Every structure is written in C-alpha cells, then in structure tokens.
Amino acid sequence: MIKAILTDIEGTITRISFVKEVLFPYAAKQLATFMRLNENKAHVAEQIAALKAIINEPDADIESVISVLLKWIEEDKKITPLKQIQGLIWQTGYEQADFKGHLYPDAFEFLQAQHAQGTALYVYSSGSVRAQQLLFKYSDYGDIRALFSDFFDTKVGAKQEQAAYNTIVNQLPFSANEILFLSDVASELDAAKAAGLKTLHLIRDGQALSEHPYVHDFSTVKLEQFV
Known part of the structure; x- marks a missing residue:
C-alpha cells in the first residue's frame, strides 16, 4: 500500500519549458551582478567555497567563479553550489512577480487530492x-x-544514484515499498x-517508454x- 509520494518537479509536475525558458535565463541574466554584490555574504560565500573546491581552484577570483557558474547553467549541470545560487536569484524574481511557479493543472489536482486523503507528499529535485x-x-495556485x-x-545525492x-527513505517514517516516486526521467x-x-x-x-x-x-x- 502506498503511504507516501516522492515527486520530481521539472517535467513531472511542471512544464520543462518553465525551467528552460524562464528560470534558467533569468538566473543567467542576473547572476554576474548578484555574485559581485553578494560574494561576501555568508550564504553566498559558502557556495563560492564549495565551487572552488569542486574545480580545485582555491584562489579563483569572483569573475572566474561567475564564468564557471554561467558555463554550468549553459550545460545544465546538477551541481549543488549552482543550484543553491540559482535559488537565491530566483527568490528575487518570485518576490518581484517577474514570474510565477508553473504547475500542470492535473498535477496540482492530484497532489491536492492525495494530501486530502492523507498521503504524505515529498519533493526531490535537483533544484535547491x-x-x-x-x-x-x-505558484499559479498560490502558496x-x-x-x-x-x-x-542534491545534498542527499544525485538523482540517478x-x-x-x-x-531519503532513511529520513522518512515509511518503508521503501510504501513510497511512490514520480519522475519523467x-x-x-x-x-x-x-x-x-x-x-x-x-x-x-515525448520521452521514450x-x-x-x-x-x-x-x-x-x-x-x-501499485502493490
């Protein structure tokens, strides 16, 4: 019996194009200015340090860090420092109503119905x-x-691992076979x-079966x- 649902976001409950055509370009456009203005703030400095460790360049300057981040965005890398920084940038966009969080109507209705029936809902995404x-x-449906x-x-690991x-299962009050994972990948x-x-x-x-x-x-x- 399924007692919990663990869902991906992009391509599963939201349109892929929302991330590719709205969120990613917004972050890329804002990134350089954001990093220069906030590099010394603790929550940003932590991600810069993590990035430098990944590229093994402890003395990289902020312009080098920006170049790496922009390259990772272009390559759609699922790397934690990038995802954390993108989340910080997107916060401004959401708060300024530059865009709303897209959800498929059928996905919202399904999640709402499952929650009402007592099914526990969890999210696992490469986004922070x-x-x-x-x-x-x-979201399109409010908060x-x-x-x-x-x-x-990705702090718990890569989604293909x-x-x-x-x-995740070890952190939930359910057995693995009581959890349904939703994804388009x-x-x-x-x-x-x-x-x-x-x-x-x-x-x-149009994903392959x-x-x-x-x-x-x-x-x-x-x-x-699902039995």
Whole structure:
C-alpha cells in the first residue's frame, strides 16, 4: 500500500519549458551582478567555497567563479553550489512577480487530492530546497507549500544514484515499498526502483517508454495499482 509520494518537479509536475525558458535565463541574466554584490555574504560565500573546491581552484577570483557558474547553467549541470545560487536569484524574481511557479493543472489536482486523503507528499529535485519552496510559495495556485511534508535536493545525492533514495527513505517514517516516486526521467526511476521504491513514469513531452508504469497525466492514476 502506498503511504507516501516522492515527486520530481521539472517535467513531472511542471512544464520543462518553465525551467528552460524562464528560470534558467533569468538566473543567467542576473547572476554576474548578484555574485559581485553578494560574494561576501555568508550564504553566498559558502557556495563560492564549495565551487572552488569542486574545480580545485582555491584562489579563483569572483569573475572566474561567475564564468564557471554561467558555463554550468549553459550545460545544465546538477551541481549543488549552482543550484543553491540559482535559488537565491530566483527568490528575487518570485518576490518581484517577474514570474510565477508553473504547475500542470492535473498535477496540482492530484497532489491536492492525495494530501486530502492523507498521503504524505515529498519533493526531490535537483533544484535547491530554497528554489522548490519558492516555486510552491509563488505558484499559479498560490502558496501550496503546506501540501508537502518535506523537501530534498542534491545534498542527499544525485538523482540517478540509488544511494540518494536510500538516504531519503532513511529520513522518512515509511518503508521503501510504501513510497511512490514520480519522475519523467527513466534513469532516476531506475535508481529509485533499485532502492525499493515504487515508480511511475510521467511521459508528457515525448520521452521514450521505459520498463516503469507510465501515464501521460495524473487524471488516471490510482495508488491502488501499485502493490
């Protein structure tokens, strides 16, 4: 019996183009100015230090750091310092109403219904927890953060690695086989399945079929089918 749902965001409950065409360009445009103005603030300096450790350049100046971050954005890298900094930049965009957090209507209705039925909802995304919470705070449907019990990002590990899902399960009051993981990426579903979770593949934008159960939207999903 499924008692909890762990959901990806991009391509699963939000349109891929929202991230690719709205959030990423916004962060890229604002990044250089943001970094120069905030490099000495503790929450930014922490991510700069982490970035320097990753590239093994402890003496890199701020312009070099900016260049690396912009390159990582262009390459869509799922690297924690980048994701944390993007979240900080997006906060300004949300607060200024430059954009709202997009959700598919069927995804919102599904999550709302599951929450009402007592299913615990969790989020696991490569975007930082800060970015996740901003999307749900400033969503098309208002502040819906209360639907979710907790949020996870790449601090628990990469989404294509079984160990990340083991770490998440160890933090939840449920067995792995009581948790349904939702994603549009087969390699993430493979890793979750290896950790013992149930899986559901969202195929919204022409993704190839996989061995996982799949749907094109949430309108037909019944948790009873996952036994």
